Amino acid sequence: MRFPIGFTMAQMRHRNRMTRLGHKRYPTVLMLEPLYTCNLACLGCSLERHTGKLKDRMPLEKCFQAVDDCGAPIINLCGGEPTLYPELPQLVQGLIERRKYVLCCTNALLLDKKVFGVIPPHPQFYLMIHLDGMRQTHDYVCGREGVFDRAIAMLKEAKRLGYVVMVNTTVFKETEVAEVEEMCKMAEELKADGILLSPGYEYESVERDIFLTKEQIHEKFKAIREFSSKYKINATPYFLEFAAGMRELPCAPWSTVNYTPQGWKAPCYLIGERFIESWEEFWNDTNWEYWESRLNPACQNCKMHSGFEHSAVEEAMKSWKGKIQLAVWSISK
Numbered sequence: 001m002r003f004p005i006g007f008t009m010a011q012m013r014h015r016n017r018m019t020r021l022g023h024k025r026y027p028t029v030l031m032l033e034p035l036y037t038c039n040l041a042c043l044g045c046s047l048e049r050h051t052g053k054l055k056d057r058m059p060l061e062k063c064f065q066a067v068d069d070c071g072a073p074i075i076n077l078c079g080g081e082p083t084l085y086p087e088l089p090q091l092v093q094g095l096i097e098r099r100k101y102v103l104c105c106t107n108a109l110l111l112d113k114k115v116f117g118v119i120p121p122h123p124q125f126y127l128m129i130h131l132d133g134m135r136q137t138h139d140y141v142c143g144r145e146g147v148f149d150r151a152i153a154m155l156k157e158a159k160r161l162g163y164v165v166m167v168n169t170t171v172f173k174e175t176e177v178a179e180v181e182e183m184c185k186m187a188e189e190l191k192a193d194g195i196l197l198s199p200g201y202e203y204e205s206v207e208r209d210i211f212l213t214k215e216q217i218h219e220k221f222k223a224i225r226e227f228s229s230k231y232k233i234n235a236t237p238y239f240l241e242f243a244a245g246m247r248e249l250p251c252a253p254w255s256t257v258n259y260t261p262q263g264w265k266a267p268c269y270l271i272g273e274r275f276i277e278s279w280e281e282f283w284n285d286t287n288w289e290y291w292e293s294r295l296n297p298a299c300q301n302c303k304m305h306s307g308f309e310h311s312a313v314e315e316a317m318k319s320w321k322g323k324i325q326l327a328v329w330s331i332s333k
């Protein structure tokens with residue numbers, strides 16, 4: 001299966017519950033950024049997301065408050081580098097007790113010191129290892145030599161120890177499609193539990209010229225789509241069609257909400273027009289209809305997984321053909 005059965009069931013239960021309650025919009029994923037401190041300064045990362053001081057990190061209570069307020073079943077721990085968050089073991093434990101699925105997005109450099117032997121493997125705890133290509137590309141994107149080799153060593157060790165491990169890849173301008181396939185092949189050989197592929201998109205505070213234009217995204221994802229069925233790629237068929245320019249979708253920025261050390265980021269993970277402390281104010285006062293329409297100039301080239309995967313699933317669920325395609329995709333690897 002593309003995702004472990006428990007993960008898929010948790011999402012389905014959440015969707016059914018929200019539908020029963022009559023909610024048209026609801027979050028499924030919380031991108032929780034407990035700190036903006038990092039041990040790398042990757043080219044694709046905004047300055048603010050890796051230069052924060054550890055002392056400015058979010059207290060545990062605020063993390064849990066955000067989790068309880070939004071009610072999403074999937075918590076994506078990012079930042080910053082989450083393994084640098086001193087309270088990570090308590091945070092993960094508290095989330096598992098709340099029956100959440102926890103995806104820890106990490107560069108993997110410190111897994112042996114901060115996770116192995118500290119946070120035990122658990123079916124609700126996933127290590128999402130950042131890998132933006134093979135050695136040369138990944139080290140270039142991370143701005144440091146040796147990061148790729150270290151990440152691979154940690155991935156192997158994590159699998160040996162029994163963790164659920166996924167690979168998290170952003171496709172940049174520099175990334176050759178052949179290299180993406182080489183990396184998918186390698187991830188399968190290393191027994192990674194899945195590969196999350198997303199197109200890199202230039203957003204507000206990242207000014208480097210490494211991001212894809214819409215046409216480049218279409219071109220690369222058309223080619224990626226060709227080989228996607230051979231590997232455990234976690235993007236759904238409709239999302240891959242959207243990324244390849246073969247279908248249009250509305251954005252669903254509310255499906256993946258983002259809580260940062262400055263508060264709820266509105267409207268989405270990429271655009272921080274406002275940072276709001278109160279969940280009610282964030283949820284009720286953001287003009288979701290406007291952001292769904294993608295009329296804002298900042299949305300024109302965006303094909304981000306966080307904005308569109310929910311719409312891709314909803315679109316598939318509208319027809320029997322889509323439902324069958326989704327079901328076959330779920331069990332095909």
Ligand code: SF4
Pocket residue numbers: 251252253267268269270271291292294298299300302303304306307308
């Ligand atoms: S299209 Fe959606 S996810 Fe992309 S920038 Fe606009 S609101 Fe954010």
